[in-house]
Amino acid sequence: MTRFVFRTCAFVSLVLGGHLAMADESSGTLRKITTNQQISLGYRDASVPFSYVGDHSGKPMGYSVDLANKIVERIQTKTGVANLKVKYNLVTSQTRIPLVQNGTVDLECGSTAVTAERQKQVAFSYGFIFVKGQLLTAKDSGIHGFEDLKGKKVVTTAGTTNERYIKRYNAEHNSDISVIAAKDHGEAFKMLETGRAAAFYMDDALLYGERAKARDPQRWVVVGEQQSREIYSCMVRKDDPQFLAVVNEALGDLYRSGEINGIYQRWFEQPIPPKGLNLEFPMTAELKAIIAKPVSDPVE
Known part of the structure; x- marks a missing residue:
């Protein structure tokens, strides 16, 4: 009797388990x-x-x-x-x-x-x-890396890991950077292009994308040692x-x-x-x- 009950329970468990798996899928x-x-x-x-x-x-x-x-x-x-x-x-x-x-x-x-x-x-x-976090800036801006950002305006995109990083970098290095948060990458580049920011901090692949759609791509250059990796x-x-x-x-x-x-x-x-x-x-x-x-x- 015990063996019968065990086999019955095992069978029920197998059937129910199969149905649950199908339900999950x-x-x-x-x-x-x-x-x-x-x-x-x-x-x-x-x-x-x-x-x-x-x-x-x-x-x-x-x-x-x-x-x-x-x-x-x-x-x-x-x-x-x-x-x-x-x-x-x-x-x-x-x-x-x-x-x-x-x-x-x-x-x-x-x-x-x-x-x-x-x-x-x-x-x-x-x-x-x-991707690696870098800077997009004008070739004649004089900016070659993060050490050149002191006292300058830097734009990045709101709600990104890059925004959090540049703010942390600014605080840790006492760089007096004015961080501007744009609504998207297009707006951020527009602020750079129109002189409202000296550099755009973002992931390198996105920076090359913004550079490619610029009116004069050769005016812009991606610089700086990588500051983040994702x-x-x-x-x-x-x-x-x-x-x-x-x-x-x-x-x-x-x-x-x-x-x-x-x-x-x-x-x-x-x-x-x-x-x-x-x-x-x-x-x-x-x-x-x-x-x-x-x-x-x-x-x-």
Whole structure:
């Protein structure tokens, strides 16, 4: 009798466990996407060359956008939704995390750095770029590094890790820097271009993007030793491992197949819209290492 009860309980547990596993797999973001037959993608409108609006169509384009589209293809295959609709939601440095948290945005692939603080709020995919904090300034500004910023106005983008870093640097070095926080990267560069700031502090890849779309790119130069090191990743909601696994599966396949190289070259080593300028930003050794062994943790 005892053996019968044990076998019966084991069978029930197996059946219930299987149903719970199936329920977990069909819950969360994947279930929402399947039910609505729609996925919501967060995009940036001025993060060249990652995610930006570069023509009259109003549709986002860029390196991160291409990666998001590849992920959408994989999600479509996984969910079996033949005509999966893509809804684009504009996000900023300040709104991107809240909009992912509250479900307005299912997937955000832009220019978001992975930090331990942000990992408490959202989940991150494998990294897709390695960036270093530097300065963009005019060639004749006399600024060659952070030691030349004393008493000057420096612009950065509000709500970024760069904003926190430059303020901390200013306090620690007693540099008397006047830190200006712009709403986005485009506005920050505009302040630099019009003389309202002497330098623009941001991640190097973004600085090269702003330089490329300037009226006179040759007037501007990226300078200074790196002051921060980060990876960018796609954001999804926390506690949804099934959805994150699909996102990482798509990126992992791009890395293993080598397709990532062509996507990268398209946006960083070839002429890009809107002016057909080349960022001339070859793939770094650090990014090659991430592609060879994908990671989603903050840079140590």
